[in-house]
Amino acid sequence: MLDRLYEESLDDVASAQRILSRLEPMVANEIRFSTSLSDGKCPPADQWDAVASVDLFPSIVAPHAVLDEMVAGGGMSAIRDPGLREAIQAYRSDLDFAARQNEFFRSKHETLLRSGDPRMTLRFDQAKSESVTPAFDTAGLCADHGFRNAMINATRDQLVLLTMRKRNAARARAMCTALARATGNRCAPSPAPPRPSS
Numbered sequence: 001m002l003d004r005l006y007e008e009s010l011d012d013v014a015s016a017q018r019i020l021s022r023l024e025p026m027v028a029n030e031i032r033f034s035t036s037l038s039d040g041k042c043p044p045a046d047q048w049d050a051v052a053s054v055d056l057f058p059s060i061v062a063p064h065a066v067l068d069e070m071v072a073g074g075g076m077s078a079i080r081d082p083g084l085r086e087a088i089q090a091y092r093s094d095l096d097f098a099a100r101q102n103e104f105f106r107s108k109h110e111t112l113l114r115s116g117d118p119r120m121t122l123r124f125d126q127a128k129s130e131s132v133t134p135a136f137d138t139a140g141l142c143a144d145h146g147f148r149n150a151m152i153n154a155t156r157d158q159l160v161l162l163t164m165r166k167r168n169a170a171r172a173r174a175m176c177t178a179l180a181r182a183t184g185n186r187c188a189p190s191p192a193p194p195r196p197s198s
Contacts, residue, residue, distance in 0.1 A: 006183045008066040009176035014189035015062050016169035026053045027162045034155040042142035054154040057106035060099040087178040091171040098164040105157045
């Protein structure tokens with residue numbers, strides 16, 4: 001069972017790395033955008049993707065069939081190494097907590113700009129990889145106190161969730177390392193693929 005759980009833990013680490021490789025630059029852009037608004041400046045054109053990305057709350061999921069099987073079958077009690085048992089339990093507990101928090105933030109989030117808002121115009125071009133792109137009335141939005149506050153609050157939420165994902169990725173790595181040690185392997189998951197150029 002530990003060998004199977006080790007294999008699954010490699011997928012857990014790789015999955016966490018993949019999502020972080022996408023979310024970290026996205027949240028960094030949201031932070032730059034909201035910082036400009038906080039400073040009374042209208043963000044530059046290359047940061048306005050933040051208005052759409054701040055509405056995204058990707059589900060926090062990871063491979064866990066083997067771990068579920070072990071927990072359901074009482075296999076945790078058979079693990080004699082307390083450090084290994086603690087690493088597995090910490091990962092599982094943290095994953096469940098992060099998923100619940102993500103759902104909470106998603107449920108209370110209000111979409112920043114709805115499609116009927118006249119300050120956003122959608123354009124369609126089938127030839128582009130992103131076929132629908134928004135154009136913004138940047139001056140109007142930057143002057144809107146409600147938009148400014150909503151964007152700043154949403155950015156804070158995204159930063160909190162990113163911090164949770166990073167912590168969960170560290171827990172996945174710690175579990176993988178402990179399982180690798182117990183099974184005579186190395187925690188060496190496949191690297192995250194390079195981000196596509198835009």
